[in-house]
Amino acid sequence: MRSRWRGWAWGLPLLLAGCGGPDAAAPRAAGALYFDVRGLLDGQIRRLDLAHAATLKRVSVRGGPPETVRVPAVKWADELQLFFQADINKAALRGAYAVDSARLPDGRLRRTYTRLPGRSIAPVARLEVLSAGAAPEEITADVEQQNALFSARKHLRLDLRQGRLAGYAVQGTQKLVLFDTLRYAAAGQVQE
DSSP: OHHHHHHHHHHHHHHHHTTOOOOTTSOBOSSOSSOOHHHHHHHHHHHHHHHTOEEEEEEEETTOOOEEEEESSOOHHHHTGGGGGGOOOBGGGTTOEEEEEEEOTTSOEEEEEEEOTTOTTOOEEEEEEEEETTEEEEEEEEEEEEOSSEEEEEEEEEEEETTEEEEEEEEEEEEETTSOOEEEEEEEEEEO
8 A cells, every 4th residue: 555655645746747837937027916826835845945844645546545644855846836836926917817805704814816707828717815914824726727638627725824834735637638537636734
């Protein structure tokens, strides 16, 4: 069982990353028009690398039972690469999102970025940031990709406590032409 897990533990991030990672060559908008997911992730990766943080990871593929393993040595840039897909601060996406803000009864702020109709170039259909003061506590994103050979949907979630990443999760499906739909879920809890 452990050898099967190791294959997925190392292969799943590569599989998911191959579905469209961060576009380092894309020009950045002058100033952050939308929430700066990339900046948040870059800062968390630096902090987690310095702390030599581990992760407790749970993965389930094709509806199978989840398998859990503690990963003591994590390369955080690779581990969180998939979450860079939620970056909507690119020049090509300027004006692609409607922004809605709501103050919750507990005082927290929920800001929602929703892709406008006719803006299919934007892979993030919806990004939601829940904040207490200036510090985000929860970030969720729905990412959709589709072409003639491939379609994928992912729900991404980052949980932060006092400005520090505490957990992360992804649930999704991907479909290649002539192959069955692959359903997967992966989650990690940061251990410092």
